[in-house]
Amino acid sequence: MKELLIIGSGPAGISAALYAVRGGAPVTIVAKDGGALAKADLIQNYYGFEYGVSAKDLFETGVKQAEHLGAKIVRTEIFGIEFTEEGFRAKTADGAIDAGAVIIACGTARNVPPVRNIEKFEGAGVSYCAICDAFFYRGKKIAVVGDGAYARSEFAELKNVVSDVTILTNGGRALEGLPCNTKKIASFEGDETLKEVVYTDGTRETFDGVFIACGSAGAFELAKKVGLESANGKLTVNEKRATNVPGIFAAGDCIPGLQQIAKAVYDGMIAGTEALKYLKAQK
Numbered sequence: 133m134k135e136l137l138i139i140g141s142g143p144a145g146i147s148a149a150l151y152a153v154r155g156g157a158p159v160t161i162v163a164k165d166g167g168a169l170a171k172a173d174l175i176q177n178y179y180g181f182e183y184g185v186s187a188k189d190l191f192e193t194g195v196k197q198a199e200h201l202g203a204k205i206v207r208t209e210i211f212g213i214e215f216t217e218e219g220f221r222a223k224t225a226d227g228a229i230d231a232g233a234v235i236i237a238c239g240t241a242r243n244v245p246p247v248r249n250i251e252k253f254e255g256a257g258v259s260y261c262a263i264c265d266a267f268f269y270r271g272k273k274i275a276v277v278g279d280g281a282y283a284r285s286e287f288a289e290l291k292n293v294v295s296d297v298t299i300l301t302n303g304g305r306a307l308e309g310l311p312c313n314t315k316k317i318a319s320f321e322g323d324e325t326l327k328e329v330v331y332t333d334g335t336r337e338t339f340d341g342v343f344i345a346c347g348s349a350g351a352f353e354l355a356k357k358v359g360l361e362s363a364n365g366k367l368t369v370n371e372k373r374a375t376n377v378p379g380i381f382a383a384g385d386c387i388p389g390l391q392q393i394a395k396a397v398y399d400g401m402i403a404g405t406e407a408l409k410y411l412k413a414q415k
């Protein structure tokens with residue numbers, strides 16, 4: 133059976149892994165950190181813990197449980213997903229991982245910086261996907277907004293097609309070796325399309341487009357790269373937790389519904405069993 137790649141080791145990703153791995157699928161879980169549970173403290177509303185459970189313990193025990201059953205855990209960041217003849221390839225900070233099916237379980241969906249007019253210009257100068265939209269900006273002047281490894285990766289993607297690319301760190305530290313402007317951004321301005329970036333010190337700079345790559349690629353950014361449908365910042369799935377792209381499923385906080393552990397675990401169970409069925413049918 134081909135590999136199942138699960139992005140995220142929170143309750144949704146781990147629950148999906150438990151069902152898939154016990155059903156016989158080779159499972160790789162890729163996660164960069166503890167997700168929402170790393171920010172939480174004592175969990176008192178999850179089944180089975182008389183005095184509650186520390187969110188950190190719940191997270192760590194879940195990861196160990198999945199590993200114990202045979203899932204492979206890789207601690208790295210995923211920058212994007214692309215199609216291959218065999219299925220999918222995830223681009224990571226350390227290379228690439230191939231899979232026959234993918235479950236996106238990477239928590240709340242979007243990393244949008246608080247810049248005035250950002251939503252107004254989405255699709256009209258503001259993009260969330262270098263590989264999808266770089267082509268439209270050939271010969272133009274563009275910027276990547278972000279200050280981490282994901283921004284660096286989007287910059288490299290854009291540089292293959294566009295020569296004039298600047299990183300706008302929006303107050304963050306400059307990325308070594310890349311052309312950076314560290315001023316904080318106040319707003320995007322233009323008419324029908326984005327024309328200028330206005331900084332908080334009152335200065336302005338002309339750009340034809342900006343690519344948002346703040347923090348890590350969230351579900352929304354990953355979705356854009358393979359054409360997944362989304363609404364209100366959440367990935368669109370059916371009752372099988374299947375997205376509109378065959379072989380890609382989603383679970384947990386990145387899809388609609390309550391942002392709670394019990395619901396993420398339930399989503400993960402469905403996504404894991406459905407991804408397993410999908411892989412079995414592929415053999």
Ligand SMILES: Cc1cc2nc3c(=O)[nH]c(=O)nc-3n(C[C@H](O)[C@H](O)[C@H](O)COP(=O)(O)OP(=O)(O)OC[C@H]3O[C@@H](n4cnc5c(N)ncnc54)[C@H](O)[C@@H]3O)c2cc1C
Binds near residue numbers: 173176177348
């Ligand atoms: C402060 C706080 C308190 C909370 N308290 C409660 C509570 O008391 N009870 C309750 O039921 N719920 C609570 N929640 C909500 C609960 O934590 C979430 O609903 C749940 O963790 C969602 O699970 P998930 O697996 O969908 O996402 P997450 O737990 O957020 O996991 C996301 C995973 O995806 C990984 N990831 C994301 N992007 C990438 C990428 N590009 N590459 C690689 N990996 C990536 C992350 O590293 C992480 O492993 C709380 C949340 C917070 C923030």
